[in-house]
Amino acid sequence: MKPIISASELLSESAGARPPVLLDVRWTLGGPPGRPEYEAGHLPGAVYVDLDTELAGPPGRGGRHPLPDPAAFGAAMRRAGVSADTPVVVYDGGLGWGAARAWWLLRWAGHPDVRVLDGGLAAWEGELSKDVPSPEPGDFEPRPGALGLLDADGAAALAGSGLLLDARAAERYRGDVEPIDRVGGHIPGAVSAPTTENVGPDGRFLPADALAARFAGLGAKEDTEVAVYCGSGVSGAHEVLALEIAGIPAALYAGSWSEWSSDPSRPVATGPDPR
Structure with missing residues (x-):
């Protein structure tokens, strides 16, 4: 399975029988949090994930973005609706860094079906939504070590x-x-x-x-x-x-x-x- 997905492919899959969980990971190095941008418009059904607090541990001896505690990461992913057997698509504002961090963490933690929206939000051709979803909690449990x-x-x-x-x-x-x-x-x-x-x-x-x-x-x-x-x-x-x-x-x-x-x-x- 390719680790990226095009906007047209995502549009089709989102309307299908097994739509992916969508994670919005907009983030800019040294910039403001992505939450306000998310609230101004995001892919329908997407849940916002904060890179600095949910995809990283507290900065310190392990660097500015050390890996999060696996239990805390798993809890964040379950809150976002991620389950072990559901596909996940992650995207950001277009640079791809935030989305790739989420992709890597989920794959490293053992999720088998994670893809990045190629080109990010800028590539999306469908409508955007301002509705903030409340997904059913998922069941994903991290099992670190699947990636080097x-x-x-x-x-x-x-x-x-x-x-x-x-x-x-x-x-x-x-x-x-x-x-x-x-x-x-x-x-x-x-x-x-x-x-x-x-x-x-x-x-x-x-x-x-x-x-x-x-x-x-x-x-x-x-x-x-x-x-x-x-x-x-x-x-x-x-x-x-x-x-x-x-x-x-x-x-x-x-x-x-x-x-x-x-x-x-x-x-x-x-x-x-x-x-």
């Missing part, structure tokens, strides 16, 4: 033995600027692979063969172990999703640069070269 997850030591090791992709903007990778974290640069051995290059001008993912070619050019060979990190584990989930579309399994270093750079004992590389 790395800690800082694992990311450091894989940077030497496999392919560790840095999904942040190239200038942050090089250390030219660092608007958020303690220091700029990258994990030694990591390869720059900005998330923005996985999509076209319309915000939709590039075709699978184009993504496969892109990642092959970055070093993803058939027998290469691949992992991704970003600033805080959000845009990195988007890159894991792009790799999934390309047919390449990849782990996520969820703590990412916000965790790595907070520890002065960890090495930092700068400039365009991995090392």
